[in-house]
Amino acid sequence: MSYRVRPARGDDFAAIYEMAKLTGGGFTNLPADKAALVDKLQRSQEGFAKTEDVPGDDLYVFVLEDPKEGVIRGTCQVFGMVGQRQPFYSYRISNLTQHSPELNRTFRAEMLTLCTDFEGASEVGGLFLHPGARAGGLGMLLARSRYLFMKLHRTRFAERVLAELRGVIDDKGGSPFWDAIAGRFFGMTFQEADAFNGVHGTQFIADLMPKTPIYTAMLPESARAVMGVPHPSGRAALRMLEAEGFRYDGYVDIFDGGPTVSAPIDQLRTVRESRELTFSGAHDEGGNTMLVASGRLGNFAAACGKVRMEGDSAALDGETAALLGIQPGETFLAAAR
Structure with missing residues (x-):
């Protein structure tokens, strides 16, 4: 992609x-x-x-x-x-319940407030x-990129x-x-x-x-x-x-x-399931397709790419690394699709 x-x-x-x-x-x-x-x-x-x-x-x-x-x-x-x-x-939308003893009836009225x-x-x-x-x-990429941005800048929300x-x-x-x-x-x-x-x-x-x-x-x-x-x-x-x-x-x-x-x-x-990983470098083989994001504020970018995890580090396919503009040693978020 x-x-x-x-x-x-x-x-x-x-x-x-x-x-x-x-x-x-x-x-x-x-x-x-x-x-x-x-x-x-x-x-x-x-x-x-x-x-x-x-x-x-x-x-x-x-x-x-x-x-x-x-x-x-x-x-x-x-x-x-x-x-x-x-x-x-x-x-x-709420409900108001009223009861009339004389009629022995209960009315539940739905209201907009x-x-x-x-x-x-x-x-x-x-x-x-x-x-x-x-x-x-x-x-999916467009919608979920917003949650990764919020996680990367959590104190702003x-x-x-x-x-x-x-x-x-x-x-x-x-x-x-x-x-x-x-x-x-x-x-x-x-x-x-x-x-x-x-x-x-x-x-x-x-x-x-x-x-x-x-x-x-x-x-x-x-x-x-x-x-x-x-x-x-x-x-x-x-x-x-x-x-x-x-x-x-x-x-x-x-x-x-x-x-x-x-x-x-x-x-x-x-937000709950995404992991912060350190970018170890580009790769051209294997890996799982994941949603990834990196960068702060105006440098933020999100994409879908192949991630090959190595503990707390991970390699990205070359095209995705270029889309993010990420360099080895920098961190990024990765979430399952």
Whole structure:
């Protein structure tokens, strides 16, 4: 595999913008807005340049690159801590049980409550793989590279990490969940609100959204049916997140009702099982195919390659060593695929 994941640079803008236009909407972290993407790349460069190794309101944007062909076929993002610039809103699904002695009946009502329970957590998001590259394990490489970056820079991240998955969107680009709730208060279509959020953030939610709980029994079936359900294109992403250790615990996105999953960072499979090894040199024979990563901040790189372990040291095939830019005596992380 000749691809690697590396930090995004300013000259990656055109490729990222072209991918943003392919998302089809509902992809808040990758808006098809030039100014918003320029701001993201600038913010990411500031995050990589930050000298303090502490959690903060940082953004790290990565790209999936084939250096031989000079093409970029994917992107992903990691947020140091959410809810620092603006509140990070979610809907929490809960139940209220009420009993009437006169009727001798018990009622259990399901409710949506606006909350900021994930404030201060880290987040992985913005993952998009070009339609022409959705094979050969590239999605796995792109997704799991984020966890290796977090392990290599552990003190920059919180105790928990979350991921929001895009919810169900109809054939016309609308959201049944949005239409049933927020659309009634904002006078905006889902596409308009999603585009606005991608550029300006969620403060307008705090300004206009009712703070009282919403009884789901009052919503149409079309909205109830999609709560906590990922977009069909996101089902594979959800399976990868679950295999990593993420769990759904009744939180949904305030725009489209898609599921929000979370996990303790140190319990993520890739973080927990990856090993730090000393690079002993390049080899051209044998070894196990593994996910590998090395480098600090702007020099970070991740790839898949052949690893031949020798105790706490390991040799890498020459192509992978070149992709990482690693020299003998330097350390790298290796995780089973």
